[in-house]
Amino acid sequence: MTRGRYRGLLLLLSCVLHSSAQSCPSVCLCISDTVSCSSSSLVKLPRSLPSFSVNLDLSHNYVTWLGPSSFNTLPRLESLWMAHNQLGSLGYGVFNNVSRLRYLDLSSNKLQVLEQHYFQGLWRLEELRLFNNKIAQVEPGTLSGLSSLKKVYFSFNQITHFPFFSIQDHSHPFLSMLDLSSNRLTRLPWEDVKAMPGLVQRGLYLHNNSLICDCSMYSLFWHWNLRGYDSIKDFADEHICNIHGDPRASIRFLRNNRFFLNCSVETTVMQPAAVFHTKVIVAEGDRVRLDCQTSLSGTDLSFTWFFPGRGFINQTSVNDTLISMFSNGTVEIHAATVNDSGLYLCTAVDIKQAVNATREVNVTVLLPAAESFNTGYTTLLGCIVTLVLILTYLFLSSCHCSRCKQPAGYNNTTLSSVFSSSKRGQSRMETLKHVTFLEPMLGEKGAEWENES
Ligand SMILES: *[C@@H]1O[C@H](CO)[C@@H](O)[C@H](O)[C@H]1NC(C)=O
Ligand SMILES: *[C@@H]1O[C@H](CO)[C@@H](O)[C@H](O)[C@H]1NC(C)=O
Ligand SMILES: *[C@@H]1O[C@H](CO)[C@@H](O)[C@H](O)[C@H]1NC(C)=O
Ligand SMILES: *[C@@H]1O[C@H](CO)[C@@H](O)[C@H](O)[C@H]1NC(C)=O
Ligand SMILES: *[C@@H]1O[C@H](CO)[C@@H](O)[C@H](O)[C@H]1NC(C)=O
Ligand SMILES: *[C@@H]1O[C@H](CO)[C@@H](O)[C@H](O)[C@H]1NC(C)=O
Ligand SMILES: *[C@@H]1O[C@H](CO)[C@@H](O)[C@H](O)[C@H]1NC(C)=O
Ligand SMILES: *[C@@H]1O[C@H](CO)[C@@H](O)[C@H](O)[C@H]1NC(C)=O
Secondary structure, X not given: OHHHHHHHHHHHXXXXXXXXXXXXXXXXXXXXXXEEOOOOOXXXXXXXXXXXXXXXXXXXXXXXXXXXXXXXXXXXOOEEEOOOOOOOEEOOOOOOOOOOOOXXXXXXXXXXXXXXXXXXXXXXXOEEEOOOOOOOEEOOOOXXXXXXXXXXXXXXXXXXXXXXXXXXXXXXXXXXEEEOOOOOOOOOOHHHHHOOOHHHHHOEEOOOOOOEOOHXXXXXXXXXXXXXXXXXXXXXXXXXXXXXXXXXXXXXXXXXXXXXXXXXXXXXXXXXXXXXXXXXXXXXXXOEEEOOOOOOOOOOEEEEEEEOOOEEEOOOXXXXXXXXXXXXXXXXXXXXXXXXXXXEEEEEEEOOOOEEEEXXXXXXXXXXXXXXXXXXXXXXXXXXXXXXXXXXXXXXXXXXXXXXXXXXXXXHHHHHHHHHHHHHHOOHHHHHHOHHXXXXXXXXXXXXXXXXO
């Protein structure tokens, strides 16, 4: 009992000491690791923010600028809310020493140009909110180095050009949301867009821009629509383009595609790059169906397939036990063999409109499961043999070493050198890739620290 009371007194004392050492600015509210200074009419950051802040809310104020190392007294900062301020630009090295930051909200500010240095060092940042600013330009390197990014919101700005080429598989492996809707994009570098990782394309929002109607644009959206991406499905009516770039002649191109009837001609004759590509991976022996969906639809279509192994095929010429073809252009290979891998081409021809469109399917037939089992089995066997060899070696060497002069010391140094070299070899990239494994460690450390205080 008395011991418990004594401990309670100590706790109280440490609390008082703690709050005097780390005083909460008078305009803010400090609750455990969260500091809220929102709606406090601040024009600058409060002078002494408590260093234990993990979450800092500065939203709904009048801050116009952030200078170098603005947050370098807050090494534990993970979330920073600064929505609804008056930020027009950021100085160099604003986020020095806050590399733990994972969530940054700068939405509803007055940013105009996103400069290359703005987010430097934030390699753990997962979510970046920049919607409803005045951003007209995003410099090419702005997002580079932000290798943990999952979601970025740029909607409701005035962006006319975006550096799609800077988004690559190796630079942004986790990015699954790139919102560029309600901006002023007119023409996109379609090749760069198509080269972005599939995960990013699936989460790319481009509706309500000022796109100029043309065939390469239509073909990409048509393809995404076919794959059922939510970004297209959920905003089908907001996908608009301007005919000849005239904003008065804007159409909802996913609803009304009559304008693009001419495109299929262009896609085959003038723009071979706009062919519809797909990829199919199957195992040997599987039944494979390849459809021939293109921009053309209707009942007056005739289909021709080019098979890598046997040339041109249509519904009247194909008649065997290996392949069937349906009237909608779909072909079926009853049991795929490794030799069926290759590039398959389908041409759909609309006889009445005298237009045609092409679909390309890259088929890869993988080795049968039995063989992969065999390789697994040989690998296992190899492992066992290696293990036996290692054990034999250890046994022999320990026998040998018992006669040596300093067996234990020798072993220790080799062991420690092995460990230290493996630690040194752990490159920065590896640490980046294993962010998910780092997270629980961070949590534990945070908990420890809280107990101390
Ligand atoms: C902040 O980071 C810089 C390098 O980025 C370093 O030189 C400096 O010592 C750090 N400051 C603090 C307070 O940790
Ligand atoms: C489309 O974008 C404009 C600004 O570019 C905006 O004013 C408008 O509210 C947006 N419309 C929708 C439906 O989001
Ligand atoms: C399609 O092409 C024809 C002939 O080139 C042209 O007259 C027609 O206006 C085009 N249709 C559209 C909707 O652009
Ligand atoms: C397909 O081939 C079989 C025998 O080879 C023949 O009896 C049949 O009439 C053929 N069918 C067509 C549509 O050519
Ligand atoms: C084409 O027809 C076949 C057989 O009727 C059907 O199984 C397949 O789903 C159809 N393909 C498409 C793309 O509609
Ligand atoms: C694949 O083709 C090769 C050479 O053309 C042939 O030797 C082999 O038997 C074929 N395999 C199958 C499963 O048809
Ligand atoms: C596709 O259409 C173009 C122009 O109309 C024509 O030159 C070409 O031969 C057609 N291709 C096929 C396979 O019908
Ligand atoms: C088809 O896919 C395979 C592997 O998936 C790839 O190596 C090959 O280059 C592709 N072929 C074409 C023509 O795209």
